[in-house]
Amino acid sequence: MTRALILAGTGDFIARVNVLPGTQVVSLTRETIESERFDLIRSLDPQSLPDIIFVGAALPIETALTIGRKIDETYPLIDMVLIDEVPVDIVVEAMRSGFRDVLPADMVDDRLREVLRRAELHRLKAEPQVAVTGAKPIAQIQPPEESRTITVISPKGGVGKTSIATNMAIGLAEDHPSEVVLVDLDLQFGDVASTLDLTPAHTIEEALSPAAAADNLIVKTMLTVHSAGFHVLCGAESPAANDEVTGAQIIRLIHQLSTQFRFVIIDTAGGLPEPTLAALEVTDDVVLVSTMDVACVRGVRKAVEMLAQIGLLPASRVLTLNLASNQSGMKVKDVEAATGLPVDIVIARSNDVQLAANHGVPLMLNKKKGGAFVKSIRSLINHLENTGAANKRTHKRLDVA
Ligand SMILES: Nc1ncnc2c1ncn2[C@@H]1O[C@H](COP(=O)(O)OP(=O)(O)OP(=O)(O)O)[C@@H](O)[C@H]1O
Ligand SMILES: [Mg+2]
Structure with a gap:
């Protein structure tokens, strides 16, 4: 099971991730994220962290990059992908802010599956427990x-x-x-x-x-x-x-x-x-x-x-x-x-x-x-x-x- 958190994603993108088998999606709207009392890091449960966080284009790029930096500082093992089409200098900035990838919302399904699979693999490699019972982590x-x-x-x-x-x-x-x-x-x-x-x-x-x-x-x-x-x-x-x-x-x-x-x-x-x-x-x-x-x-x-x-x-x-x-x-x-x-x-x-x-x-x-x-x-x-x-x-x- 791959757990995906989508921040400020479009309805279409959320639906695309949602229909992929073996994926559990939680999404937060731009309004929630930008509301004053909201603290993203504190809202994450350390016992059940997402494998991947998608940050959508609806957020201003500066906000998206700040979110990236904060998550990367606290939970460096979570994969983060910026869903946006941005110029190369912003791509570089995004990578520096901890994003693993910058991809367009209309990426092909195979690519999306691949991104999710990699995120799950990361977690399996980092976590002490794995799906196969009795096997060494x-x-x-x-x-x-x-x-x-x-x-x-x-x-x-x-x-x-x-x-x-x-x-x-x-x-x-x-x-x-x-x-x-x-x-x-x-x-x-x-x-x-x-x-x-x-x-x-x-x-x-x-x-x-x-x-x-x-x-x-x-x-x-x-x-x-x-x-x-x-x-x-x-x-x-x-x-x-x-x-x-x-x-x-x-x-x-x-x-x-x-x-x-x-x-x-x-x-x-x-x-x-x-x-x-x-x-x-x-x-x-x-x-x-x-x-x-x-x-x-x-x-x-x-x-x-x-x-x-x-x-x-x-x-x-x-x-x-x-x-x-x-x-x-x-x-x-x-x-x-x-x-x-x-x-x-x-x-x-x-x-x-x-x-x-x-x-x-x-x-x-x-x-x-x-x-x-x-x-x-x-x-x-x-x-x-x-x-x-x-x-x-x-x-x-x-x-x-
Ligand atoms: N250097 C070569 N000279 C002549 N025939 C070759 C050479 N290398 C491979 N072949 C022949 O080409 C055919 C395909 O080779 P092979 O099965 O090794 O390819 P493959 O990439 O494993 O194919 P597949 O993707 O179907 O698994 C075989 O009949 C093999 O004997
Ligand atoms: Mg072969």
């Missing part, structure tokens, strides 16, 4: 220093995320046997199991159960062992199996795995769905996969901008160009110019990748045939091993300008 779980969580994402589907994640797991397991776990976080259509020709006895659905959340050993029994010396948390059979899964459950699961494995590699669905955003909360290195086409490259740029805005862009990012070919009409430098990021790894298109996946034996296991592809995956692993250590989790929320 998230805030008390510290991932071991030496563990690395690497998440493979892309704005698009079919660009090679699963191919990269599975082959990377195999390569890492060569150097670190039994210290790697690969998680299929494409909760609806994950195909890690079939790509690796595994028949799992258990899936992520069970690893997300309250019993598993309370016990690391139970989570371990949900893993499938691959003959190449790594573990896999396979996706559920049914696309609907994980419909109710929350970001907090996913964060907890990743924490649990990172206490048991040196490398947690996460394969994701295309785009930035909820489970991926939750994973990014606890990710050390993000592997951004793009192909050499304008739509995907633009998507990468937008994804990076959005993640930076919401504080979920890990400091260690590896831009990987997959399915690269000199016939695409784009050059590496075009991709760099369009994304604003250096291209770290280039993986050429090779028919053997698909052939290998169709046989359930990824190319990393077939060094003879692997050729250039295996070399590129090795470079990716080396890159992560060389650069990632300097960017351990504490630095992950490095915003890009």
Whole structure:
């Protein structure tokens, strides 16, 4: 349940927040807020604080900023969003006054949901009690220093995320046997199991159960062992199996795995769905996969901008160009110019990748045939091993300008 307090919001905005499932709304009118006897801070019950406060455009900007500063001083963990369209200097002023974001009242529903979800996650991380009974509170779980969580994402589907994640797991397991776990976080259509020709006895659905959340050993029994010396948390059979899964459950699961494995590699669905955003909360290195086409490259740029805005862009990012070919009409430098990021790894298109996946034996296991592809995956692993250590989790929320 996300608790939202809306100050001086329009009826339309209040209604939009109200209809979102799992949201509890309290709203105060401009008249109430501006009345002499009203003290906002004293009106907040410390036992049941809102997760997020929206400050509406109906208030004069100075009043809104003063409210922001007061709330930030007393309750710095409450997310605050200014609902207004203001010039950049006011946006900067709002951020300094403690607002996390400045957004227009007509932002799309997905954005609104995202803002609310983040606010709830903040609370879950800060509060001692969480929804999953018997489980250790998230805030008390510290991932071991030496563990690395690497998440493979892309704005698009079919660009090679699963191919990269599975082959990377195999390569890492060569150097670190039994210290790697690969998680299929494409909760609806994950195909890690079939790509690796595994028949799992258990899936992520069970690893997300309250019993598993309370016990690391139970989570371990949900893993499938691959003959190449790594573990896999396979996706559920049914696309609907994980419909109710929350970001907090996913964060907890990743924490649990990172206490048991040196490398947690996460394969994701295309785009930035909820489970991926939750994973990014606890990710050390993000592997951004793009192909050499304008739509995907633009998507990468937008994804990076959005993640930076919401504080979920890990400091260690590896831009990987997959399915690269000199016939695409784009050059590496075009991709760099369009994304604003250096291209770290280039993986050429090779028919053997698909052939290998169709046989359930990824190319990393077939060094003879692997050729250039295996070399590129090795470079990716080396890159992560060389650069990632300097960017351990504490630095992950490095915003890009
Ligand atoms: N470098 C490559 N050369 C040739 N084929 C490739 C390459 N990388 C991936 N493929 C093939 O492209 C297809 C899509 O790859 P993959 O399933 O890894 O993408 P994905 O991003 O995980 O897709 P989805 O979003 O559907 O999960 C597969 O058939 C795969 O074998
Ligand atoms: Mg995939």
